[in-house]
Amino acid sequence: MRAPPSTVRASKLVTNAVAVKSETASIAATKSGHELLLFEALREGLEEEMERDPRVCVLGEDVGHYGGSYKVTKGLAEKFGDLRVLDTPIAENSFTGMAVGAAMTGLRPIVEGMNMGFLLLAYNQISNNCGMLHYTSGGQFTIPVVIRGPGGVGRQLGAEHSQRLESYFQSVPGLQMVACSTPYNAKGLMKAAIRSENPVILCEHVLLYNLKERIPDEEYVCCLERAELVRPGKDVTILTYSRMRHHVLQAAKSLINKGYDPEIIDIISLKPFDLHTIGNSIKKTHKVLIVEECMRTGGIGASLRASIMDNFWDYLDAPIMCLSSQDVPTPYAGTLEEATVVQPPQIVKAIKQLCG
Amino acid sequence: MAYVMRSSPSVQSGSLAPHSSASSVSSSASSSSYILRLGALNSQRSGRLSITRRAIGTANRRTRKPHGVSASTSELVAEKPSIKNALAITREEGLILYEDMVLGRSFEDMCAQMYYRGKMFGFVHLYNGQEAVSTGFVKCLKPEDYVCSTYRDHVHALSKGVPARAVMSELFGKATGICRGQGGSMHMFSKEHGLLGGFAFIGEGIPVATGAAFKTKYEREVLKNDKADAVTVAFFGDGTCNNGQFFECLNMAALWKLPIIFVVENNLWAIGMSHYRATSVPEIWKKGPAFGMPGIHVDGMDVLKVREVALEAVARARRGDGPTLVECETYRFRGHSLADPDELRKPAEKAHYAARDPIIALKKYLLESGLVDETDLRSIDKKIDEIVEDAVEFADASPLPPRSQLLENVFADPKGFGIGPDGKYRCEDPAFTAGTAQV
Numbered sequence: 001m002r003a004p005p006s007t008v009r010a011s012k013l014v015t016n017a018v019a020v021k022s023e024t025a026s027i028a029a030t031k032s033g034h035e036l037l038l039f040e041a042l043r044e045g046l047e048e049e050m051e052r053d054p055r056v057c058v059l060g061e062d063v064g065h066y067g068g069s070y071k072v073t074k075g076l077a078e079k080f081g082d083l084r085v086l087d088t089p090i091a092e093n094s095f096t097g098m099a100v101g102a103a104m105t106g107l108r109p110i111v112e113g114m115n116m117g118f119l120l121l122a123y124n125q126i127s128n129n130c131g132m133l134h135y136t137s138g139g140q141f142t143i144p145v146v147i148r149g150p151g152g153v154g155r156q157l158g159a160e161h162s163q164r165l166e167s168y169f170q171s172v173p174g175l176q177m178v179a180c181s182t183p184y185n186a187k188g189l190m191k192a193a194i195r196s197e198n199p200v201i202l203c204e205h206v207l208l209y210n211l212k213e214r215i216p217d218e219e220y221v222c223c224l225e226r227a228e229l230v231r232p233g234k235d236v237t238i239l240t241y242s243r244m245r246h247h248v249l250q251a252a253k254s255l256i257n258k259g260y261d262p263e264i265i266d267i268i269s270l271k272p273f274d275l276h277t278i279g280n281s282i283k284k285t286h287k288v289l290i291v292e293e294c295m296r297t298g299g300i301g302a303s304l305r306a307s308i309m310d311n312f313w314d315y316l317d318a319p320i321m322c323l324s325s326q327d328v329p330t331p332y333a334g335t336l337e338e339a340t341v342v343q344p345p346q347i348v349k350a351i352k353q354l355c356g
Numbered sequence: 357m358a359y360v361m362r363s364s365p366s367v368q369s370g371s372l373a374p375h376s377s378a379s380s381v382s383s384s385a386s387s388s389s390y391i392l393r394l395g396a397l398n399s400q401r402s403g404r405l406s407i408t409r410r411a412i413g414t415a416n417r418r419t420r421k422p423h424g425v426s427a428s429t430s431e432l433v434a435e436k437p438s439i440k441n442a443l444a445i446t447r448e449e450g451l452i453l454y455e456d457m458v459l460g461r462s463f464e465d466m467c468a469q470m471y472y473r474g475k476m477f478g479f480v481h482l483y484n485g486q487e488a489v490s491t492g493f494v495k496c497l498k499p500e501d502y503v504c505s506t507y508r509d510h511v512h513a514l515s516k517g518v519p520a521r522a523v524m525s526e527l528f529g530k531a532t533g534i535c536r537g538q539g540g541s542m543h544m545f546s547k548e549h550g551l552l553g554g555f556a557f558i559g560e561g562i563p564v565a566t567g568a569a570f571k572t573k574y575e576r577e578v579l580k581n582d583k584a585d586a587v588t589v590a591f592f593g594d595g596t597c598n599n600g601q602f603f604e605c606l607n608m609a610a611l612w613k614l615p616i617i618f619v620v621e622n623n624l625w626a627i628g629m630s631h632y633r634a635t636s637v638p639e640i641w642k643k644g645p646a647f648g649m650p651g652i653h654v655d656g657m658d659v660l661k662v663r664e665v666a667l668e669a670v671a672r673a674r675r676g677d678g679p680t681l682v683e684c685e686t687y688r689f690r691g692h693s694l695a696d697p698d699e700l701r702k703p704a705e706k707a708h709y710a711a712r713d714p715i716i717a718l719k720k721y722l723l724e725s726g727l728v729d730e731t732d733l734r735s736i737d738k739k740i741d742e743i744v745e746d747a748v749e750f751a752d753a754s755p756l757p758p759r760s761q762l763l764e765n766v767f768a769d770p771k772g773f774g775i776g777p778d779g780k781y782r783c784e785d786p787a788f789t790a791g792t793a794q795v
Contacts, residue, residue, distance in 0.1 A: 083574055094605050095563070097564050097567065098567035099567060100564050101565060101569075102570050104552060105571040124557060125560065133545075133553070134766070135766055136538055136539040137547070138533070143768070144768070176767075224771075272772065272775075273774060274775045276776065277775075312777070
């Protein structure tokens with residue numbers, strides 16, 4: 001458990017990221033903190049880790065001189081040099097494999113996919129090498145790589161730039177996968193992922209990069225395996241992640257006005273699931289709604305439903321509801337794109353259906 | 357120096373087989389130039405070494421005929437004045453090379469035996485015939501250097517110093533295997549010996565090797581360790597040279613001048629696909645200069661020639677001059693794997709290469725040059741027999757991995773299995789350590 005905010009010293013790492021709203025408020029009250037946008041938070045986390053450990057390096061397309069397509073690595077090449085922030089040719093499979101080889105021999109690389117979709121080209125290396133090498137080598141080699149990039153449905157970016165790939169990677173044994181949703185957890189997860197000895201996929205979202213939040217000045221690291229309790233409640237458990245967290249929060253305003261008391265959990269860890277936080281909530285509310293941006297078929301929600309049924313069947317008063325995006329390639333047209341993703345009115349409707 | 361430029365298919369056509377002019381080219385064209393080159397091994401002959409131009413991608417070498425134009429053998433083969441003992445090695449070096457190749461051959465022969473006796477399973481790809489490439493390159497390396505291989509990796513592992521016991525055990529699927537029985541034939545890894553794998557999909561090891569070379573550069577330039585000079589050798593086959601990862605890595609290695617050597621073990625066949633049926637420009641060495649690195653073509657059945665090329669390529673990489681692409685003309689005496697009936701390759705082609713057995717060739721050279729005598733070689737043969745027998749006995753006697761090993765090594769940090777419903781990390785659950793947990 002985290003020490004009360006008033007005793008947090010600058011050197012103490014805050015490792016528990018169960019940020020209940022009231023606690024976040026008290027952080028802001030005792031320490032000034034600083035406001036920044038999500039992409040800046042990612043950069044801050046990255047920069048701190050690069051300063052801390054000279055083996056940490058970044059590679060990807062346009063991460064160096066261009067500063068990153070979403071500015072996550074802006075200024076880092078000037079500070080750390082072209083080799084530590086390596087501009088690669090357009091060869092995802094090979095530079096991801098290169099990161100694996102570099103990790104095996106002692107470096108700690110971070111691979112940036114300009115868009116998560118581009119990492120489909122690196123699937124060979126991600127599945128076979130990142131996921132498997134520690135096992136097939138009998139534990140001899142570790143692969144401490146972080147693979148990160150923006151995914152999800154944006155603003156009319158077209159089907160290929162609007163992919164929801166969390167589900168594609170979730171089955172790969174040997175990988176951990178987390179999704180950030182606020183500047184606070186973005187920085188914390190970035191740092192945790194870099195420090196982890198496991199290969200971690202950090203899913204960012206194209207539309208969340210400009211989210212603003214006040215985060216602590218002192219150093220903190222989030223826990224890769226722990227979910228975040230966003231809003232405590234007692235009527236229903238809403239499990240969500242990434243951009244959908246914000247759609248849920250928007251829907252929650254309407255729900256609270258109507259007298260509902262939803263407990264909102266950002267699962268953070270898409271693989272593995274934090275069944276403790278999730279389970280404790282279900283034991284309280286007995287009803288679950290999953291809101292995700294993933295496709296319905298074989299998505300994160302599908303796995304989560306199965307997991308909940310396996311572990312918490314006796315605590316459920318109703319079937320688990322799951323709102324996922326449509327199983328369609330994301331259309332370009334704005335109206336169709338909007339209909340592809342779960343929108344707040346749908347969430348409100350689902351809760352009414354679930355809770356009566 | 358004797359590098360043979362294999363003539364392109366259109367230069368000469370043989371009549372060995374009506375439908376496969378390509379394979380007949382390699383036998384007929386090569387045989388003429390190899391007769392010339394065998395003279396180099398036999399110091400009792402006139403000692404005239406015949407070589408072709410070395411295929412280095414420097415712009416001023418415009419002496420090659422364009423592809424498709426026929427040329428006579430004498431134009432292809434430029435004579436060089438003989439240099440006595442041009443391939444001189446010491447007695448010690450000769451014995452090391454001989455021992456390593458015999459170890460590779462005996463080990464692989466034993467693997468075949470063990471497989472047919474039901475001790476080893478799955479896909480097993482043997483290296484018989486290609487020993488000169490592994491020995492020629494790996495024996496030039498330092499212990500800190502890295503080797504990255506493919507599924508045909510047993511002999512690379514042995515050359516790099518992985519004990520025969522550990523490799524055989526791994527093949528038997530025992531807990532004492534180099535990868536605890538978790539990798540198998542196609543996934544040999546050794547952190548201690550710098551063996552980065554063992555990969556089942558072709559081409560996927562090349563980026564890993566490129567990453568290891570990148571790490572050397574990083575260590576020198578970012579971590580400011582000027583003693584960092586580890587070189588990486590990536591071995592792969594002719595089939596891989598049509599794969600994207602090959603070209604992508606040639607580009608990156610040349611771009612950043614990485615200390616890596618790309619060694620193509622061109623044995624002409626990718627399972628049943630002839631190299632000539634799969635490749636528009638079959639001369640793989642030519643692809644090096646296209647990316648800005650030297651492309652060398654060497655007789656991969658001759659360990660001394662391979663070694664000579666290897667020494668130069670390794671020195672080049674170590675001093676920071678960047679990568680080299682080396683195409684070794686070699687041949688596998690057995691099928692692609694122990695499951696391959698090997699019906700497509702012509703007996704004449706097999707006979708041609710069997711006559712160029714690298715071990716017999718080296719033996720002949722060592723004896724005829726007076727560096728060693730029969731008893732030296734026989735004692736090595738005996739020693740190797742004992743090592744291989746011991747490896748089998750060790751593997752046989754070793755325990756199978758227990759159930760508890762199942763979930764170990766999935767994650768370096770087992771917290772990656774997550775937090776269970778009880779709030780504890782799953783890896784703390786006793787069922788986890790017993791290997792019976794469902795994760």
